[in-house]
Amino acid sequence: DIQMTQSPSSLSASVGDRVTIxxxxxxxxxxYLAWYQQKPGKVxxxxxxxxxxxxxxxxxxxxxxxxxxxxxxxISSLQPEDVATYYxxxxxxxxxxxxxxxxxxIK
Amino acid sequence: EVQLVExxxxxxxxxxxxxxxxxxxxxxxxxNYMSWVRQAPGKGxxxxxxxxxxxxxxxxxxxxGRFTISRDNSKNTLYVQMSSxxxxxxxxxxxxxxxxxxxxxxxxxxxxxxxTVSS
Numbered sequence: 001d002i003q004m005t006q007s008p009s010s011l012s013a014s015v016g017d018r019v020t021i022x023x024x025x026x027x028x029x030x031x032y033l034a035w036y037q038q039k040p041g042k043v044x045x046x047x048x049x050x051x052x053x054x055x056x057x058x059x060x061x062x063x064x065x066x067x068x069x070x071x072x073x074x075i076s077s078l079q080p081e082d083v084a085t086y087y088x089x090x091x092x093x094x095x096x097x098x099x100x101x102x103x104x105x106i107k
Numbered sequence: 108e109v110q111l112v113e114x115x116x117x118x119x120x121x122x123x124x125x126x127x128x129x130x131x132x133x134x135x136x137x138x139n140y141m142s143w144v145r146q147a148p149g150k151g152x153x154x155x156x157x158x159x160x161x162x163x164x165x166x167x168x169x170x171x172g173r174f175t176i177s178r179d180n181s182k183n184t185l186y187v188q189m190s191s192x193x194x195x196x197x198x199x200x201x202x203x204x205x206x207x208x209x210x211x212x213x214x215x216x217x218x219x220x221x222x223t224v225s226s
Contacts, residue, residue, distance in 0.1 A: 032210060034212035034213070038152070043201065043216045043217070043219065044152060044203075044216055046212055046213060046214050049212040049214075055214070085151075089152075089154070089213075091205070091210055094159075094163070095154070095165065096154040096157060098144075098152045098154060099151075100151050101151040101152070
């Protein structure tokens with residue numbers, strides 16, 4: 001099975017900072033990679049799919065990129081409402097593994 | 108408007124069985140990819156099971172042989188039948204939709220239903 005490894009597991013940054021979260025697939029998954037945001041006590045929300053396509057309604061400060069089996073979620077200017085746990089998920093096959101999550105907090 | 112409403116959760120003893128339902132509105136369950144995803148208390152998201160529009164079903168190793176995903180097209184409802192439940196199955200269970208029939212991310216999620224496995 002393909003494993004999805006996220007890093008870091010948590011981070012603390014200041015409002016306005018650029019934040020980067022990485023997800024590495026143990027094998028190639030083309031661009032079948034999604035990012036989800038889960039705010040405390042809330043339901044997960046799709047942010048990005050196909051590695052870099054922003055879901056409708058998602059602020060443009062969020063972006064995604066891919067390089068081989070490495071995928072990156074970037075928040076260009078961290079806002080207080082971005083406090084959440086972020087998960088990557090592969091969807092290139094029937095086994096839809098999630099990464100372990102990255103908790104983002106405000107410093 | 109797309110909506111997913113889960114039900115059927117509750118407290119169940121180890122070894123017991125439970126069926127969760129996910130009533131959909133605003134779209135046709137049988138024309139889309141549907142998944143169950145769970146989240147144990149304080150833990151991350153875990154993909155559990157999926158059913159494709161064509162009817163193929165898939166399961167995580169942790170539930171294979173114990174859980175069965177199905178759908179009732181007449182009721183536009185997704186189900187998961189859970190048996191031989193264990194403490195580690197305690198979680199909030201979400202149903203979610205992947206638009207289209209195949210390789211797609213999960214764009215709509217239900218509010219979740221809590222399953223607690225304990226004696």
